[in-house]
Amino acid sequence: xxxxxxxxxxxxxxxxxxxxxxxxxxxxxxxxxxxxxxxxxxxxxxxxxxxxxxxxxxxxxxxxxxxxxxxxxxxxxxxxxxxxxxxxxxxxxxxxxxxxxxxxxxxxxxxxxxxxxxxxxxxxxxxxxxxxxxxxxx
Numbered sequence: 001x002x003x004x005x006x007x008x009x010x011x012x013x014x015x016x017x018x019x020x021x022x023x024x025x026x027x028x029x030x031x032x033x034x035x036x037x038x039x040x041x042x043x044x045x046x047x048x049x050x051x052x053x054x055x056x057x058x059x060x061x062x063x064x065x066x067x068x069x070x071x072x073x074x075x076x077x078x079x080x081x082x083x084x085x086x087x088x089x090x091x092x093x094x095x096x097x098x099x100x101x102x103x104x105x106x107x108x109x110x111x112x113x114x115x116x117x118x119x120x121x122x123x124x125x126x127x128x129x130x131x132x133x134x135x136x137x138x
Contacts, residue, residue: 033117034112034113036113037111037112037113038110038111038113039108039111039112042111043108043111045080045081045083045084048080048130049076049077049080049081051076051105052076052077052104052105053075053076053077054075054076054077055075055076055077055104056073056074056075056076057073057074057075057076057079057096057099058071058072058073058074058096058098058099059071059072059074059079059094059095059096059097060072060094060095060096060097061094064095064097072094074094079094079096080130082094083130083131095131096129096130100127101127101128101129101130102126102127102128108128109126112126112128114126
């Protein structure tokens with residue numbers, strides 16, 4: 001899908017959902033709005049791991065918002081592999097709290113079709129976050 005086609009699809013999906021909320025200063029959740037973006041199908045742990053499996057990363061072990069934590073050095077590939085472990089084999093949560101995915105892998109921005117959501121110049125910052133299934137950020 002070309003970027004222009006992706007942007008049009010995002011705009012159409014947003015227009016179809018616009019009747020369910022009013023735009024303003026309140027957060028809005030549009031489930032499925034980005035389902036056609038390349039990131040929705042391409043960004044799988046195996047594919048992301050292959051980008052730079054030996055890249056050194058620092059992870060936070062534990063939940064910084066509610067308990068004592070420690071920092072651990074690992075690699076991008078090892079961290080993503082740990083996120084795929086079955087729940088009974090997972091260690092305490094390991095989070096890339098300050099890892100800027102889009103800064104380390106700028107080409108991933110091409111998989112995000114935010115142009116269809118906001119007018120030109122409206123987006124001044126983009127961030128992406130990866131965690132285990134059910135993970136939340138706050």
